[in-house]
Amino acid sequence: MFKRIVVAYDGSDHAIKALNTAIELAKAFDSKLDVVEVVDTAALLGMGFAPIPSDVIAQIYNKAQNDVEQAKKKAQEAGVKDVTSQVLEGDPATSIIEYASKNGADLIVIGSRGLSTFKRLILGSVSSKVVQEARVPVLVVK
Numbered sequence: 001m002f003k004r005i006v007v008a009y010d011g012s013d014h015a016i017k018a019l020n021t022a023i024e025l026a027k028a029f030d031s032k033l034d035v036v037e038v039v040d041t042a043a044l045l046g047m048g049f050a051p052i053p054s055d056v057i058a059q060i061y062n063k064a065q066n067d068v069e070q071a072k073k074k075a076q077e078a079g080v081k082d083v084t085s086q087v088l089e090g091d092p093a094t095s096i097i098e099y100a101s102k103n104g105a106d107l108i109v110i111g112s113r114g115l116s117t118f119k120r121l122i123l124g125s126v127s128s129k130v131v132q133e134a135r136v137p138v139l140v141v142k
Contacts, residue, residue, distance in 0.1 A: 014111030
């Protein structure tokens with residue numbers, strides 16, 4: 001049913017749950033699994049505030065790369081045969097959707113962050129935007 005699954009991952013508790021679900025689905029359907037983490041470039045640019053030091057930016061990218069490599073290893077150890085990992089840049093929701101589209105994914109798995117109603121109204125949420133804008137099914141894991 002699903003040939004290629006993209007799972008959004010950032011090491012958070014919600015992302016770990018999403019990864020575990022994506023791993024089980026990939027095993028059940030013998031799917032390719034793409035683990036992606038997005039470095040939010042708007043946040044890195046400080047959104048108009050003081051610039052972020054280059055060593056901090058390097059740490060953020062290194063953490064993201066470590067996150068996806070650890071997730072890839074976990075999926076392989078669990079028995080997923082075809083796993084890739086990728087660090088993306090940009091707006092998280094847009095980057096996830098574009099990656100899924102460009103790579104022929106037929107399912108996106110993403111964790112729910114459980115933002116409060118106020119925060120959701122002001123900021124929106126990555127999972128909400130992905131659900132609204134993706135052209136393939138999206139599974140939000142709570």
